[in-house]
Amino acid sequence: MKPQTIPTLAECLAAADQTRALVIGENCYGDLPGLLQKHYGRDTVYLAADGSTWKAAGEKAKAVLEEAGIRIAGVHIFPAEPRLHAEYYNIKTLVQAISSVPDHERLVPVAAGAGTVNDLLKRAAFELKLPYLCLPTAASVDGYTAFGASILMDGFKQTIPCTAPLSLAADTAVLAGAPAYLSSSGFGDLASKIIAGSDWILADKAGRLGAPEAHAINETAWNMTQPGLMDYLRRSVNAAKGDKDAVNALFEALAITGFSMQHMKTSRPVSGSEHLFSHVWEMEDLSVNGVPVTHGHKVTIGTLAATAFTGIFFESPDGPPPPPSGYRRPSREERMAEASRAFAGSRAHDGVVKTAAEKLMDQKTADAINDAFRASWKEIREKILAQILPYGELRALLQDSGCPLAPEEIGLTRERTIATARRAQMIRTKYSVLDLAWDMGSFDTVIKKMEASSIYLR
Ligand SMILES: [Zn+2]
Structure with a gap:
């Protein structure tokens, strides 16, 4: 770049x-x-x-x-x-x-x-x-x-x-x-752009290999959102405490990320897998004591979950986590049946089954993506690790800004949050780390490692 x-x-x-x-x-x-x-x-x-x-x-x-x-x-x-x-x-x-x-x-x-x-x-x-x-x-x-x-x-x-x-x-x-909860919601929505960026790097590469809805990086929109992001986050950290300079920086940053969407006519520059987690919880009307959880607070937990997922997927310099023994890429029918089970009883059921079928790539494209990512693993891993914040640093930043940190704070459990990754991967065609892990056969192994972790989402 x-x-x-x-x-x-x-x-x-x-x-x-x-x-x-x-x-x-x-x-x-x-x-x-x-x-x-x-x-x-x-x-x-x-x-x-x-x-x-x-x-x-x-x-x-x-x-x-x-x-x-x-x-x-x-x-x-x-x-x-x-x-x-x-x-x-x-x-x-x-x-x-x-x-x-x-x-x-x-x-x-x-x-x-x-x-x-x-x-x-x-x-x-x-x-x-x-x-x-x-x-x-x-x-x-x-x-x-x-x-x-x-x-x-x-x-x-x-x-x-x-x-x-x-x-x-x-x-x-x-x-x-x-109210402080509104400013911390905005902070969470801004922090989500870190993962929106790492997912965009992956989508850019996968798109060149034939993955659907994997927009190439648009330099203007990228520059509007990414290079200034960490500086804006640090300057915004006291927004929920009513600090005028901080809230000024936060609003300006959020407004500019909105302009990057206007420029590209898609939400790609500002939303990745972390927003997919939050979209699933939106479908479920997530609330605490009858009060709906704000968009930004759902996105905050989504950002923590997506950062954990990305961190585990790119943990090893040698390649992605190995597929479980006996792994085989499912057929279209098996995939549609899986999506149907995952969204049984949901109003979104029919749409998700259709999407799951649409986004299943043919074997040739899936092989091309697998080969290319394995061949350039070290390089792409370095790019992603430079883009995301280490989990502990992200958590500390969110804590300082008054954001929720534990799934329980927004009416979820740790188990439910991790399980959401599977559903989040099915609901949109937009390419993200969830898709790459799925296409490389690593999805189940990443989820297992996430569940066993003593750090993530605790
Ligand atoms: Zn958002």
Whole structure:
């Protein structure tokens, strides 16, 4: 790979093709009238928030806008309790509310909220063909600047298409005042980019050998996410303690990773096998005492699990862990039956069985991948070990940032977390270390070593 250069925020914005402006700073809502004039050419807004984010940001923004002569055409505030869900009917509510405003074609919908409010209004604005503006209230996810919305449909989370915000204004004082669990969630989502990077290195190589959905490394998107990542993580570590500089760095890093998605039109730069673990738990509605676990906290445990898996797979300089005795690559029918058993009773069953069949490579491609990775094992292993953090270092970093460390903290057990690897490998075609281990026959051995370990996920 060529030497890596860290692009400036302006360069990242230029590479993102939907978002035009990102303002971050204390009391930066003073920039809102200027943003509306420059990027939207409109002087009327519709505000959406929930009870908590209205108090944290909505009221403040409304006052600034009114003072500047911007017309507030309407306000929709979802209740603060129970916690707002990203359900499709909430999008319908917003679409109806906004479209009932006279001349609504000329207003700008403004979301004052965290991930959920933002996702709901992002999709509502898209359906109404209106460019929207985002006022994030917590550095909790990378999704603010993504081009899709994560919505619960037919019982599980799906990313549905919609345009990213044309501009964002993130008030550092608001972000720093967010509940600590939201900032630590954002930290976990940022830490996941370490594994997204190692999986991308593997996918890049496997893709050249014929693996499906194994995108080649896109230099611009890679440089937006990877070279600055460790520095951003170290600067963000006190975000959950309300440190303004830390939360500023965390939000900026999350926003930029979102721009890398806008640039590539896939989530490849920001999400790998660690997100596959979290997607399985999303399907299972993982919650603690009835409260849903945040995306970032699921991703945190997913990142620990994926780091353990990757570490074991690349443990030896001589090659991957050997397959169990008597190992044989399953036929398509056997593979589909295995996926069917693993997702029996799940709403996702039919889709996963189809995916498991689709992603099973023919013998020739599987042999080519096996031969090439064995032939260049030392080189690829060095690259991966340079990309990931040793498990202990990652765990310490997550601990310092207030993230969950034990599976039990998010309603899982150690056994269930490790067992998730098998299901995580089946749900998407997107190539990751889970697929490589499976294609090389090492999957079961890695899982056994993970189970027997006195360090991983303890
Ligand atoms: Zn994420």
